[in-house]
Amino acid sequence: MALTGLEIYKLLPQTNCKDCNFPTCLAFAMKLAAKQAELKDCPHVSEEAKEKLESAAAPPIRLVELHGGNGKVQVGNETVLFRHEKTFYNMPGIFWRLGDDESVDELKSKAKRADAYQADYVGIDLKLDGFAIEAKSDPAAFASAIEAVRSVSQKPLILLASTPELAKAGVEACGDTRPLLYYADKDNWQEMAEIAKEAGIPLALRGATLEELAELTKSIQEAGVEDLILDPGLSGHLESLQQLTTLRRLSIKKSFRPLGYPVITFPGRDESSNEMLLAAGHIAKYAGFIVLENVDPSVLYPLLVLRQNIYTDPQKPIQVQPALYEINSPDGDAPLMVTTNFSITYFSVANEVEGSGWPAWLMVADAEGMSVLTAWAAGKFDAERIAKAVKACGAEEKLNHKKLIIPGHVAVLSGELEEELPGWEIMVGPREAVEIAGYLKAMWQK
Amino acid sequence: MTVETPKEAWTGTVREVTLGATADQGGTRSRTLTVGAESTLPFLHFEASIPNPPALALEIRDRKPDDWSPLLYEAWGDVMDDPAAWAKAAEEAGADLVYLVLSLTTSDGSPNTVENVRAVVRKVLDATGLPLAVIGAGQAEVDNELLVAAAEEGKGERLLLGLCEEKNYRTIVATAMANEHLVQSRTPMDVNLAKQLVILINDMGMPLERIVMDPTTGALGYGIEYGYSVMERLRLAALQGDKMTQQPMIVTPGEECWKVKEAKVGEGVPETWGDWEPRAIAWEGITAAALLHSGANVVVLRHPENMRRTRSMIDELMSSKAAG
Numbered sequence: 001m002a003l004t005g006l007e008i009y010k011l012l013p014q015t016n017c018k019d020c021n022f023p024t025c026l027a028f029a030m031k032l033a034a035k036q037a038e039l040k041d042c043p044h045v046s047e048e049a050k051e052k053l054e055s056a057a058a059p060p061i062r063l064v065e066l067h068g069g070n071g072k073v074q075v076g077n078e079t080v081l082f083r084h085e086k087t088f089y090n091m092p093g094i095f096w097r098l099g100d101d102e103s104v105d106e107l108k109s110k111a112k113r114a115d116a117y118q119a120d121y122v123g124i125d126l127k128l129d130g131f132a133i134e135a136k137s138d139p140a141a142f143a144s145a146i147e148a149v150r151s152v153s154q155k156p157l158i159l160l161a162s163t164p165e166l167a168k169a170g171v172e173a174c175g176d177t178r179p180l181l182y183y184a185d186k187d188n189w190q191e192m193a194e195i196a197k198e199a200g201i202p203l204a205l206r207g208a209t210l211e212e213l214a215e216l217t218k219s220i221q222e223a224g225v226e227d228l229i230l231d232p233g234l235s236g237h238l239e240s241l242q243q244l245t246t247l248r249r250l251s252i253k254k255s256f257r258p259l260g261y262p263v264i265t266f267p268g269r270d271e272s273s274n275e276m277l278l279a280a281g282h283i284a285k286y287a288g289f290i291v292l293e294n295v296d297p298s299v300l301y302p303l304l305v306l307r308q309n310i311y312t313d314p315q316k317p318i319q320v321q322p323a324l325y326e327i328n329s330p331d332g333d334a335p336l337m338v339t340t341n342f343s344i345t346y347f348s349v350a351n352e353v354e355g356s357g358w359p360a361w362l363m364v365a366d367a368e369g370m371s372v373l374t375a376w377a378a379g380k381f382d383a384e385r386i387a388k389a390v391k392a393c394g395a396e397e398k399l400n401h402k403k404l405i406i407p408g409h410v411a412v413l414s415g416e417l418e419e420e421l422p423g424w425e426i427m428v429g430p431r432e433a434v435e436i437a438g439y440l441k442a443m444w445q446k
Numbered sequence: 447m448t449v450e451t452p453k454e455a456w457t458g459t460v461r462e463v464t465l466g467a468t469a470d471q472g473g474t475r476s477r478t479l480t481v482g483a484e485s486t487l488p489f490l491h492f493e494a495s496i497p498n499p500p501a502l503a504l505e506i507r508d509r510k511p512d513d514w515s516p517l518l519y520e521a522w523g524d525v526m527d528d529p530a531a532w533a534k535a536a537e538e539a540g541a542d543l544v545y546l547v548l549s550l551t552t553s554d555g556s557p558n559t560v561e562n563v564r565a566v567v568r569k570v571l572d573a574t575g576l577p578l579a580v581i582g583a584g585q586a587e588v589d590n591e592l593l594v595a596a597a598e599e600g601k602g603e604r605l606l607l608g609l610c611e612e613k614n615y616r617t618i619v620a621t622a623m624a625n626e627h628l629v630q631s632r633t634p635m636d637v638n639l640a641k642q643l644v645i646l647i648n649d650m651g652m653p654l655e656r657i658v659m660d661p662t663t664g665a666l667g668y669g670i671e672y673g674y675s676v677m678e679r680l681r682l683a684a685l686q687g688d689k690m691t692q693q694p695m696i697v698t699p700g701e702e703c704w705k706v707k708e709a710k711v712g713e714g715v716p717e718t719w720g721d722w723e724p725r726a727i728a729w730e731g732i733t734a735a736a737l738l739h740s741g742a743n744v745v746v747l748r749h750p751e752n753m754r755r756t757r758s759m760i761d762e763l764m765s766s767k768a769a770g
């Protein structure tokens with residue numbers, strides 16, 4: 001949690017010696033709080049105060065980055081427990097577990113397919129973030145599995161290695177990328193920390209209890225590894241929710257540094273829970289990395305959409321690209337409707353039209369992401385803008401008619417629109433999306 | 447090093463609401479359904495008591511619907527031709543509540559009638575011992591007529607009647623009060639509107655113990671995050687002691703999900719969406735799972751496989767091996 005100028009002042013020597021080039025300690029403190037000065041400019045600050053000030057400046061959940069040959073994933077840096085309080089910032093990285101007990105060819109073909117996976121969701125590309133490669137036999141097999149995956153994918157990796165020997169081989173095979181090394185525990189942490197430190201990569205820690213994890217993060221930090229990930233060994237829905245909530249609360253509400261790191265989960269490890277639903281829970285409540293066993297598109301796509309939805313900034317709702325959208329394969333005789341580019345408005349209209357079975361053209365006008373009524377009230381959805389959209393979207397070439405259906409809420413615009421769009425007939429549609437099917441049935445003659 | 451588990455000291459409790467009435471209570475249900483009464487966020491047993499698990503309902507119709515996804519026709523089969531058989535099948539599939547939605551028309555296309563609704567409600571009540579919800583077709587005038595008939599037919603059964611919306615709640619609330627039923631109050635994804643409608647319904651004399659609040663959910667990919675956050679905000683307000691937000695919450699992910707492309711159709715969709723049936727079931731299942739995490743007390747589903755999956759998720763979340 002950031003400190004105020006006064007709180008910082010209390011930690012300074014209060015001698016007003018001016019060595020920092022500020023007239024007083026208080027002036028320096030104010031500049032520090034505003035992030036316009038650096039603590040190192042005061043040569044007299046005590047070690048204790050330094051530690052307090054530095055930890056207060058650090059984010060409550062450390063930001064940890066992984067790099068592949070090309071892609072990168074960053075997790076952590078969250079500041080709230082509920083998305084409406086501000087937003088969730090860094091989406092959990094979703095990784096696919098592959099074992100080195102599979103043949104190199106098999107691994108290559110699997111990784112290649114998963115690497116190429118890219119689904120479109122309202123103009124956003126949804127992808128898998130990377131691969132978690134598990135060492136199941138010896139260092140050589142592990143290294144060749146990693147090389148196989150790297151030969152077909154530039155995505156970041158997580159190395160699942162239980163011994164220092166395996167870890168070393170794995171890290172070496174990663175070249176100059178930045179994988180996550182998983183895992184250190186109370187028995188092997190010294191050697192694992194050494195490997196992670198030398199390679200400059202993040203390290204995941206496994207502990208049976210939060211106490212054990214907190215001890216470990218302290219020791220490993222002292223050993224020189226700062227980027228840490230926690231694995232409290234979660235199994236099942238209940239333990240996941242309770243522990244992840246506890247960890248998030250400790251970081252956000254208690255500024256408890258020893259556990260202020262992102263958490264890695266393996267929702268498919270425990271076969272008694274449905275992996276997909278457990279992963280959904282981990283997305284909603286507070287995982288940093290999620291390693292999946294099953295990434296069949298029928299499971300991956302909905303999970304990626306959920307992640308996108310939960311991590312949408314509530315202050316900046318998803319907008320739909322302004323354009324002319326085809327619904328149910330319309331031809332030149334199909335009706336043309338206009339709505340705004342607020343995603344929920346667009347979806348409710350598109351859904352109703354789609355569900356009605358009517359082929360139709362849906363023109364989305366740029367209303368700065370507002371719903372029909374709000375946009376109209378704010379002057380972002382007026383006759384001029386709608387007319388401009390009609391001309392720009394190419395409707396005139398695609399249609400055999402010149403009829404435009406506008407939302408019932410902006411019926412007042414019809415007169416002005418007829419002036420802006422000479423030769424067009426403006427029809428006033430229903431106020432609510434659910435009434436669209438009935439409206440078309442009653443009002444639209446093919 | 448000791449690590450304490452941070453606990454919130456909530457001052458409010460979600461209101462306890464019971465649906466259905468047994469013979470002793472003036473109805474004919476073989477069991478009742480009690481939801482709500484928790485004093486903490488979903489499944490945080492270490493913090494405060496959560497006496498009742500979230501309930502699962504299955505939606506059935508008074509006649510075979512015209513526009514459901516082929517996957518749902520496949521899942522339910524012939525029982526969809528007979529609401530009594532369908533209700534029974536829903537009970538067998540593990541529902542806690544049968545959620546009967548009326549249609550505007552009968553199967554031959556003529557307008558639904560009071561006589562038909564009475565007959566359907568009677569049949570369904572006879573076929574299942576579960577508590578029953580009876581929900582209108584969504585047109586105010588028709589609903590008011592049909593729901594009054596349903597309420598009278600089921601007098602004393604403590605049915606859940608809906609949907610009460612801001613524009614149309616008086617008739618439904620009046621008949622629910624006259625016939626000892628409960629109501630579902632639905633508002634469009636907004637904390638204040640949700641609260642306001644509860645107040646309006648309560649002002650008519652309906653006790654708060656007989657109102658279930660429906661804050662409206664969007665399907666996954668179609669605005670779920672709005673409903674999700676509104677639910678979290680309502681629940682936080684309830685736990686902080688805001689009386690008029692303390693109603694248990696009911697949501698309808700089944701209806702919302704099965705009308706979107708991702709669930710409804712199998713052809714003409716991107717390959718990246720994967721195979722139709724698992725994806726469609728995932729759509730409803732993931733939506734339901736997210737809503738349970740945001741505080742849903744009653745989740746209305748359509749696909750029996752999601753009844754099974756969601757039930758096992760809830761069983762886990764309510765098991766007493768509470769960690770922390």
Ligand code: SF4
Pocket residue numbers: 012013014015016017018019020021022023024025028041042043044045
């Ligand atoms: S150098 Fe340090 S002690 Fe001296 S005035 Fe600046 S803040 Fe105060």
